Amino acid sequence: MNSRYFLGLLLIVFASCSSPLTQEQKNADAVYLKQIKEYTLNLDGSSSYHYYHKFRFNSYLSFNRFFGETFVAYNPEYQTLRVNKSETKMADGKKVKSPENAFNEVLPSFAADAPDYNNLREMVITHVGLEREAVVELDYEIQTKASFTPFISDKVNLCESSPVKEVEVIVRVPKGVKLNYNLINKPAGLTCKKSTKGEYDVYSWKAYNLSAMSHEPLQSEGFTAYPALQFSTVDLLTAFNYLKGNLTKGFTADESAKNLLASKEKGWEKVELIKNYVVSNINTYVVLPQLAGYRFRSSEKVWQSNGGIEAEKAILLTALLKNAGFNTQMVIAGYPHFLNKEVGRPNSFDKFWVKVELDGETRFFSAVEEHSKIPGQRIPIAIVDDISKVNLEISQKPNLKLNFNSDLKISAEGKVDGTAFIKMNSFDDSKDLLRGISSSDYTSTKTSCTKDSIFYSASFTNSNLVKKIDGYYIMNLPYIAQGIAANGIEELPLARITSIELLGSINESYTFVFTLPNGYSLISPINETKVENSLGMCDITRTEKNGKIMITRKLIVNKAIIPVESYSDFRQLMTIWADKNLNKVIIKVE
Structure with a gap:
C-alpha cells in the first residue's frame, strides 16, 4: 500500500x-x-x-x-x-x-x-x-x-x-x-x-x-x-452458464463401474443402489469449490481416486445413472434470498444434487447424504433449465396438518393392543413415522395417498409401552415424528433476540381412546389444560364415556416464522405441549 x-x-x-x-x-x-x-x-x-x-x-x-x-x-x-x-x-x-x-x-x-x-x-x-x-x-x-x-x-x-x-x-x-x-x-x-x-x-x-x-x-x-x-x-445467467460448463461432464466406465451398473436391480431399487454406493464408498471432501475456481475434476478421476467434493460426487452420480439408462440431470440449489437475476454469484448455489425422473415420479438425491428429498427452502435448478424462466421468489412455508386417532386396550399385565390411523398432508418416507416409543413396539403401513394427504395405519400388538412402577402403570404417548417435533425444539429461554423459523405452521391433533381392565383408573392427565393466544392454541383434555377414557391433544401454531414480539406466546404454547407430565398417562390399580 x-x-x-x-x-x-x-x-x-x-x-x-x-x-x-x-x-x-x-x-x-x-x-x-x-x-x-x-x-x-x-x-x-x-x-x-x-x-x-x-x-x-x-x-x-x-x-x-x-x-x-x-x-x-x-x-x-x-x-x-x-x-x-x-x-x-x-x-x-x-x-x-x-x-x-x-x-x-x-x-x-x-x-x-x-x-x-x-x-x-x-x-x-x-x-x-x-x-x-x-x-x-x-x-x-x-x-x-x-x-x-x-x-x-x-x-x-x-x-x-x-x-x-x-x-x-x-x-x-x-x-x-x-x-x-x-x-x-x-x-x-x-x-x-x-x-x-x-x-x-x-x-x-x-x-x-x-x-x-x-x-x-x-x-x-x-x-x-x-x-x-x-x-x-456479471448477471445470474452468466454465472449459471459458467457453472453449467464446468459441471457438464461425461463418464467412461471402467470394469468396476460396469460391474456396479450391471446389477440385477431394476427401477428405483437400482437408482438407490447406485446412489448408496456413491454416498458410502466415495469419500466426501469438504473443500469449498470457490477455492478451486469452480474447476471440477472429471468423473473418471473422482471414481479412480475414490473421493471428491460434493459437486464432483454429484457429477459422478449423474453420469453413472445416465450410463445405467435413467433420465437424470445435475441440479444446483441455493436460497432464493440470495438469487438475484442481476447479481450473478456461483457461490449463491451451495448445494449440488441429482434429479431422477422415472415412472412418472421425480426424486432428488444427494451424493453425500442418505436422504432423498431436498430439505428446506433452497430452490433446485437443473443445469439444463433456462434460469431466466425460473421463479426465484421465496416460497411460502406450508401449513402442516397432522392427525392421529387411536383405539388402545391395556391389559392387566400392562400390554398394549390396538390400532392408530394417521393422516398428514406432508411426509418424508425416508424418516420415522412415530416417536416417543420404540420402533419395535409398532408396525406401520402406508394405506393410501391422495394429492393432498398421506394415510398410514399403525398396529400395536402386545406392545411393551407400559412401565410398572410402585403399583402404577405409566405409558408415554407416541407422537408423529414429522410434526412440531421435527423442528427439534428443546429448552425455550424466557427471552429471545432472533425470530424462530419452523418447517411450517402447525395444525396437529391426537385422540387416544383407552380401554382399561376392571379395577384400573386413569389418574393423569386430569381434566383440561388449555391456552389460547395470538399465535394459536394448545388444548389437552380428558373425558370418560361408556367405560372408555379419551385423551385429546391439539396444537395450532398459525405462523411458520415467529417474530421476536410473538416469542412469549410461542413459548407459552410449547411449554404446555412439551410438558412431560401431559405427554403420558398414569394408571392406578384400585
Missing part, C-alpha cells in the same frame, strides 16, 4: 474508534472496532482482496479459545498472500508486532483428507501480547490471477460472531465495467457511495453498530435473516 492510502486508513480507523462502545459491545467477549473488506478488479482481469480489522479483546475466553489466531485459506496456484500488518496494542499502550514464527503456512484441515486438493494452503497468524482490552490490527491482501475466474463476485456478511462497531465494504472496478449489487436485510444507517478515482469506479458501503450473530437455535435457514451485501460484475 502507498503511504497516502495507509495514512487515510489510519485516519478512518482513528475516527471510528473514538466514539464510545455500545452496551452490547462492552459486554461481548470481543468487538470489531473497525473492519474493511475491499475488492478490486484490475485492468488486466486479475483481482485483489484486501482485508483489515481492528479487534478488541474484552474477555479471557476471547483470546484463549476463540480469536487468538486468524486463518486465511488460499490457492497458491492462482493466488498470492501478503500480510501487511499484524500488531497488538496492549492495555497499557505497548505495541507488539507478531514475530516471524507467528506466521505458519499449513495444509488446511478441510483438505487434509483430500489428496487432490493438497495444493491448497492456509496461513495461520498467531496474535501475540493478548490480554483483556488488547487491540489487534490485522491487514492482509490476496492477489488472484485473471485465469482463476472470469469475473469477480461475492456475498459479504455484514454481521460477525462478535459485534461490529463499523464495517466498510469497498469494490473497485475499471470505468465502464458494470457492477451489479443488492442488499439483503439492509441495516439501519447503512450508507452507499459511488465515486471515480483514476481509472476505477469505486463503490463503498458503511454500516455501524451491528449486533453479533446469535447462537440461538431455530433461526432462519441459511442465516438469511442477517444483513448481507452481494455484488458481481
Whole structure:
C-alpha cells in the first residue's frame, strides 16, 4: 500500500474508534472496532482482496479459545498472500508486532483428507501480547490471477460472531465495467457511495453498530435473516452458464463401474443402489469449490481416486445413472434470498444434487447424504433449465396438518393392543413415522395417498409401552415424528433476540381412546389444560364415556416464522405441549 492510502486508513480507523462502545459491545467477549473488506478488479482481469480489522479483546475466553489466531485459506496456484500488518496494542499502550514464527503456512484441515486438493494452503497468524482490552490490527491482501475466474463476485456478511462497531465494504472496478449489487436485510444507517478515482469506479458501503450473530437455535435457514451485501460484475445467467460448463461432464466406465451398473436391480431399487454406493464408498471432501475456481475434476478421476467434493460426487452420480439408462440431470440449489437475476454469484448455489425422473415420479438425491428429498427452502435448478424462466421468489412455508386417532386396550399385565390411523398432508418416507416409543413396539403401513394427504395405519400388538412402577402403570404417548417435533425444539429461554423459523405452521391433533381392565383408573392427565393466544392454541383434555377414557391433544401454531414480539406466546404454547407430565398417562390399580 502507498503511504497516502495507509495514512487515510489510519485516519478512518482513528475516527471510528473514538466514539464510545455500545452496551452490547462492552459486554461481548470481543468487538470489531473497525473492519474493511475491499475488492478490486484490475485492468488486466486479475483481482485483489484486501482485508483489515481492528479487534478488541474484552474477555479471557476471547483470546484463549476463540480469536487468538486468524486463518486465511488460499490457492497458491492462482493466488498470492501478503500480510501487511499484524500488531497488538496492549492495555497499557505497548505495541507488539507478531514475530516471524507467528506466521505458519499449513495444509488446511478441510483438505487434509483430500489428496487432490493438497495444493491448497492456509496461513495461520498467531496474535501475540493478548490480554483483556488488547487491540489487534490485522491487514492482509490476496492477489488472484485473471485465469482463476472470469469475473469477480461475492456475498459479504455484514454481521460477525462478535459485534461490529463499523464495517466498510469497498469494490473497485475499471470505468465502464458494470457492477451489479443488492442488499439483503439492509441495516439501519447503512450508507452507499459511488465515486471515480483514476481509472476505477469505486463503490463503498458503511454500516455501524451491528449486533453479533446469535447462537440461538431455530433461526432462519441459511442465516438469511442477517444483513448481507452481494455484488458481481456479471448477471445470474452468466454465472449459471459458467457453472453449467464446468459441471457438464461425461463418464467412461471402467470394469468396476460396469460391474456396479450391471446389477440385477431394476427401477428405483437400482437408482438407490447406485446412489448408496456413491454416498458410502466415495469419500466426501469438504473443500469449498470457490477455492478451486469452480474447476471440477472429471468423473473418471473422482471414481479412480475414490473421493471428491460434493459437486464432483454429484457429477459422478449423474453420469453413472445416465450410463445405467435413467433420465437424470445435475441440479444446483441455493436460497432464493440470495438469487438475484442481476447479481450473478456461483457461490449463491451451495448445494449440488441429482434429479431422477422415472415412472412418472421425480426424486432428488444427494451424493453425500442418505436422504432423498431436498430439505428446506433452497430452490433446485437443473443445469439444463433456462434460469431466466425460473421463479426465484421465496416460497411460502406450508401449513402442516397432522392427525392421529387411536383405539388402545391395556391389559392387566400392562400390554398394549390396538390400532392408530394417521393422516398428514406432508411426509418424508425416508424418516420415522412415530416417536416417543420404540420402533419395535409398532408396525406401520402406508394405506393410501391422495394429492393432498398421506394415510398410514399403525398396529400395536402386545406392545411393551407400559412401565410398572410402585403399583402404577405409566405409558408415554407416541407422537408423529414429522410434526412440531421435527423442528427439534428443546429448552425455550424466557427471552429471545432472533425470530424462530419452523418447517411450517402447525395444525396437529391426537385422540387416544383407552380401554382399561376392571379395577384400573386413569389418574393423569386430569381434566383440561388449555391456552389460547395470538399465535394459536394448545388444548389437552380428558373425558370418560361408556367405560372408555379419551385423551385429546391439539396444537395450532398459525405462523411458520415467529417474530421476536410473538416469542412469549410461542413459548407459552410449547411449554404446555412439551410438558412431560401431559405427554403420558398414569394408571392406578384400585
